[in-house]
Amino acid sequence: MRSSLRDEKRNIISQGKKALPYLLIALSIAIYSCAHPARPRGPQATGIYHIVTRGLTLWRIARAYGVDLEKLAEVNGIEDPTLIKTGQRLFIPGATRVLEIEPYRPPITLTAGFIWPVKGRVTSSYGRRKGELHTGIDIGAPRGENVVAARDGMVIYSGKGFSGYGNMIMIEHENDIVTLYAHNASNLVKTNQRVKQGELIAKVGSSGNARGAHLHFEIRVGNNPVNPLLYLTDVKK
Ligand SMILES: [Zn+2]
Secondary structure (H helix, E strand, O other): OHHHHHHHHHHHHHHHHHHHHHHHHHHHHHHHHHHOOOOOOOOOOOEEEEEOOOOOOHHHHHHHHOOOHHHHHHHOOOOOOOOOOOOOEEEEEOOOOOOOOOOOOOOOOOOOOEEOOOOOEEEEOOEEEOOEEEOOEEEEOOOOOEEEOOOOEEEEEEEOOOHHHOEEEEEEOHHHEEEEEEEEOEEOOOOOOEEOOOOEEEEOEOOOOOOOOEEEEEEEEOOEEEOHHHOEEOOOO
């Protein structure tokens, strides 16, 4: 009786010893994730840091490391996937070494050749709005109206992981030119899908941080937003 009790005690102690390293890891992850908003969140804490250099975009980095764009943004506390800065430290979950990533080469002049993604009136233009930069234009249109791709390209994001944007689509065109379509009622294309100019990609809505049904539309050259009105035409290229 006595010896079995002692055995039991010994057993409990040895189990405690075995569990200790896991407890310490769990604890250090918990502390780590609370310390800074840019620190990785969630259970996957293995990875490396990549310093953003000139000419890199979040989607370029995501693609190079084979990490989902939304996940990369989430673990780094990034709410706008098109806004990253040179010098910023990005945690790359699952990566074991820092990769060299080819920077984009911005075109000297961005030519027209984008068609209107939805027919409607511009209800809010590009530029400063209440002290903040409105990085695109808002096009008023009834809920459920068709949203089409402004130009041929590849869907690099389709989802609702960036809460302010609601249901959002990003399409990459040549030379790291990206168009962005936000507040959709529904997205009709998937990430990594090729689309043609004029192809139906979404329905107009008011998801995310939007007042009334409209499309928030952006054109970006790398990380830099440009005024879409300068590049939109009615004619397909
Ligand atoms: Zn907007």
